[in-house]
Structure formats: structure tokens, C-alpha cells
Amino acid sequence: MIVLPSPPSAAIACPVAAGIEKLDETVASAPGLSVAGLLKRYAPRYLQKHGVQAVPQVQSTLAKLSLCRTRALGGHVYRCRGCQSETPLYNSCGDRHCPQCSGAKRADWLDSTSELLVPGVTYFQVVFTLPEELAALSLGNRREIYNLLFHSAWQALRDQIALEQGFEAAAAMVLHTWNQKLEAHPHVHALVPGGGPSLDRSRPGWISSRKRSGKPSSTPYLVDAKELRKRYREFVLKGLVQLREREKLKLEGDWSRLKDQANWDEWLGRFENKTWVSFIQAPPNEDCRPEHVAKYLARYMTGGPISDRRLISHEDGKVQFWARVGDQTGGGDGRSAPYTLSGIEFARRWSMHILPRGFTKSRRYGGFSNRHRDRYLKECAAWMNSQDEPPQAADAKPEHDEPSDEDTVPTCPHCDEEMELIRWSSKPSWSDVMSSQYRPWWYRDD
Missing domain, CATH: 3.30.70 (Alpha-Beta Plaits)
Structure with missing residues (x-):
């Protein structure tokens, strides 16, 4: 019998709405399973099967995601002060669609909105x-x-x-x-x-x-x-x-x-x-x-x-994840149930949501413009x-749930001691990357 991880559920003091995705900071995805990992695995097969649907923007985005936090983008090398082992930390791609780069985007949105x-x-x-x-x-x-x-x-x-x-x-x-x-x-x-x-x-x-x-x-x-x-x-x-x-x-x-x-x-x-x-x-x-x-x-x-926390399993080329019961307009009773797609279909559906180049997905109107x-x-x-009972001031900028990479002092994965930076390389331009040995074999720029 396979025991499924629990579906995400509300677990914060002020859930704003019952009709949107509920979040639980205590729920983790299946060990070793991530959206980024699945996309890196199935993007080539998706493009082989549905390449005619993949416009240049989709090709470019999937290529960037496939190279995120790899040697191709350069990075920093740290040495442990204790055991002297060296650990590379590679640069992120920074693409707005990348599941691995969402922490900084969330912090930026929270800062700007809090103002x-x-x-x-x-x-x-x-x-x-x-x-x-x-x-x-x-x-x-x-x-x-x-x-x-x-x-x-x-x-x-x-x-x-x-x-x-x-x-x-x-x-x-x-x-x-x-x-x-x-x-x-x-x-x-x-x-x-x-x-x-x-x-x-x-x-x-x-x-x-x-x-x-x-x-x-x-x-x-x-x-x-x-x-x-x-x-x-x-x-x-x-x-x-x-x-x-x-x-x-x-x-x-x-x-x-x-x-x-x-x-x-x-x-x-x-x-x-x-x-x-x-x-x-x-x-x-x-x-x-x-x-x-x-x-x-x-x-x-x-x-x-989709977030990592909704992933359940990946077996025999199929991806299973939690999805709310009901129609696509948000109907249903709010329960989540396992939902299964082939790995290729998972990559295809995810890629449908890559936005047109330069399109602004976060906008402000009226008094916020x-x-x-x-x-x-x-x-x-x-x-x-000027009111009779002025309210107490709100915090100007709420604390972030996740520190940025710059604020984090890396620790050794072997002995948990602090590490020191010994060398680094800047992230190359994407044109240079796509002209190098690291260019994905399936990438085309026509």
C-alpha cells in the first residue's frame, strides 16, 4: 500500500479566502520531487512530441529552467572552515517562470505591495x-x-x-x-x-x-x-x-x-x-x-x-499531484484529490502558462498606479x-518567509560548519550560454 502525503490545508492565522488554494507551511512535497526537476526531465520529450506548439518564448524559458543552478551559469565556490571540503553554489537563471527562483519574486512583491x-x-x-x-x-x-x-x-x-x-x-x-x-x-x-x-x-x-x-x-x-x-x-x-x-x-x-x-x-x-x-x-x-x-x-x-508541496509521486513516467475537486471555475467543496498526468503532458500543460515576452503580469491601477x-x-x-480614533500603524514591511540568497551564510553539507568564499564567476549572458557547450541539444532559436 502506498501512503500518500497529506494534501495542502490551511494553517495560518488569517486565511483570506476559502475559494483559493489553501497553504500549509508544515506540508512538504514527496522527498526529492520538485516541479523544476520534472520539467528538466520531461521538457526534451515534450518538445520532441509537441515542438510545433512551442513558440520561441517557450523554448527559451524551458532552456533557462534546464540550466538554472548548474555549472553553465557560473557561481560561487565555498570552502568549509572545518573539514576543508569545497562546495559549488551555482547561479540561478532568474526567469520569472522558474519554480526555483520564486522566493525573490515573492519578497519583491510583498515589499512593493506593503508600501x-x-x-x-x-x-x-x-x-x-x-x-x-x-x-x-x-x-x-x-x-x-x-x-x-x-x-x-x-x-x-x-x-x-x-x-x-x-x-x-x-x-x-x-x-x-x-x-x-x-x-x-x-x-x-x-x-x-x-x-x-x-x-x-x-x-x-x-x-x-x-x-x-x-x-x-x-x-x-x-x-x-x-x-x-x-x-x-x-x-x-x-x-x-x-x-x-x-x-x-x-x-x-x-x-x-x-x-x-x-x-x-x-x-x-x-x-x-x-x-x-x-x-x-x-x-x-x-x-x-x-x-x-x-x-x-x-x-x-x-x-x-503548481508548487512542490502539491506533488505526490513520480513513477513509470507518470506524475501525481493534489488538485482541488470541482470544476475549473473554483466550484466543488474545497477538497483535494490525487490527479495524474503523464510526464510529457505535465510539461506541456505547465508550458501553456509561459507568458508572452515582455508581458506584465502584475499591475496597479487607480490610486495604486x-x-x-x-x-x-x-x-x-x-x-x-484626522479621524477621532486613528488606527495603530501597520508594519511598513512584513517579514519575509524566506531569506534571500545574499542574506544566507552557507554551511557545509558534510559537517554543518560555516563556509567561506574562495572563488566566484559571474553569470554569462544567455547568448553566450546558448553558443556554448551547455546549450540544450533540443533548443532551437528559429
Whole structure:
């Protein structure tokens, strides 16, 4: 009998939401099993079988991941002060998709987001998804559809907050393109303050979000979720029409029928009365301070399609991992169950989520945008400090869960004594690496 490691479960003081991936810092992946290791093993076979699908950006990313923390990228050599053994520590690739380089990305996001937090303000997580049919269309139109998703989510949030609450909206958004089975499921997570400076300049002041009519809410309230969904749907459908009119949509293969206006109108009409999935999640209790929300979301929002902790086993060319029970919109009862893919299919699905070159997956809007941030934060601080009972200040920068490589003094793997640096080499350029003996045999740059 094979005993499976326990599925990830919630184990932090302030879980922001039940509908997103629960995390447990005590759960570890199967010994010796990692996402990076699986990708290094199966990327060549995936490219042999599905090479026509692998655009240059996919090729480049997989090549970088295959060389991460290897001799090809140079590094540092340390000598143990005790047993005198030498240990090389090779440089990381630094690619934003790399599972081995996520710690620094998480720390950077947490630092930059923490600077936006205003003490005493309630922060919400708002999630916007696309219907399954649009997720399929996005595979051939990633940049266009992902941009539309971002813009539509922000426009819907901004307008609904202005209509219901009357304060200036702000949002920090991150794009995810997957569900727990690694299928295409584009959606954005937004960190949104539940208050802000009044939009009515004739009546300046601070406005906190609250229900304006009907039964009082027992939990923090942002806006009407149903109305937000409707508004979001309208912006997406309008944007799709504009993309097609401007010939920005690639409608090839099975999608070529949508070049016909009648077929397009019929296809688009399916979405007008369809219930779109988006939801608003408030902190579950008053003890959940802004920095707790940011720290929790940093783990989730800066992660990749799958973490090592969800891996169960790798046997006979098959990879088994935990995936939530339910459909790709987040339905189900929140339980996780083992899910199995071939190693090649695991690499193929993971590679679907490599973003277009230069695409920005983390964006800030409204009061959090570069254009308005300084003025917005000054106004927020001024109005919050003018209240009768000013809140206690939040920590400016929450502590990181993981130290950076630069902060870590390496210890000897043989005797656990501290080591000293004796030589090092800088990381070469990627053009030099790909022209060297370390170039992966399967890599092509056409």
C-alpha cells in the first residue's frame, strides 16, 4: 500500500479566502520531487512530441529552467572552515517562470505591495475569471485576451465602486492563467482597499465601504457582487468586439468560422446571459490586519501553476499531484484529490502558462498606479489620521518567509560548519550560454 502525503490545508492565522488554494507551511512535497526537476526531465520529450506548439518564448524559458543552478551559469565556490571540503553554489537563471527562483519574486512583491497599505483600511481580494470558451480562445491570443481581462476587471471595479461608494478606487492585480489541473483558466486576483478619498471634491473626506440599503452586512462589504459581474461581462464583450473589428484577434483553425459576422454574433450572444464567475472575499475577522492579507496573498499571487508541496509521486513516467475537486471555475467543496498526468503532458500543460515576452503580469491601477500613487497615499494618510480614533500603524514591511540568497551564510553539507568564499564567476549572458557547450541539444532559436 502506498501512503500518500497529506494534501495542502490551511494553517495560518488569517486565511483570506476559502475559494483559493489553501497553504500549509508544515506540508512538504514527496522527498526529492520538485516541479523544476520534472520539467528538466520531461521538457526534451515534450518538445520532441509537441515542438510545433512551442513558440520561441517557450523554448527559451524551458532552456533557462534546464540550466538554472548548474555549472553553465557560473557561481560561487565555498570552502568549509572545518573539514576543508569545497562546495559549488551555482547561479540561478532568474526567469520569472522558474519554480526555483520564486522566493525573490515573492519578497519583491510583498515589499512593493506593503508600501501601498494604509493602516486601518480593510482590504479585499476580488477575483475575475473568463468563461471556458474564452479561455480556449486566449491560447491563440494570449496578449490580447489577457490585456482585455486586466482592463475589464479594473474598469468594472472602478465604476462599481464609484457608483455604490463614491470613493477613489485602487487595485493591485496579478494574472494567473491556470486551474489546479494546469488547464487554461485565465483570471486575475486584485487586492482592493475598502475605502478611499471621496470623488466629490465639493465634499472632501474619507469614505469607508458599506452597504447603503437593505439588510446590514455582518462582514466587511465592498460592492454588490452581482452588479460587479454584470459590469465586468459588459466590458469584456465590448472589448472582444473591438479586438475583432481592429483585426487584433487571430481566428485560425476551428476559430476561423468566427470570421463570418453571423457566426460571430451567434457565438458572442452565448455570453450575454451567461453567469460569469467573479467573487469578492473580505478578511474573515477584525484581527486580520492589512499586512496579514498582503503576506498571505504574496504566497498565492506570486506563485506558479503548481508548487512542490502539491506533488505526490513520480513513477513509470507518470506524475501525481493534489488538485482541488470541482470544476475549473473554483466550484466543488474545497477538497483535494490525487490527479495524474503523464510526464510529457505535465510539461506541456505547465508550458501553456509561459507568458508572452515582455508581458506584465502584475499591475496597479487607480490610486495604486505610478501616476497617482504618491498623491493618493498622502490623501489617504491625511484623512485616516484626522479621524477621532486613528488606527495603530501597520508594519511598513512584513517579514519575509524566506531569506534571500545574499542574506544566507552557507554551511557545509558534510559537517554543518560555516563556509567561506574562495572563488566566484559571474553569470554569462544567455547568448553566450546558448553558443556554448551547455546549450540544450533540443533548443532551437528559429
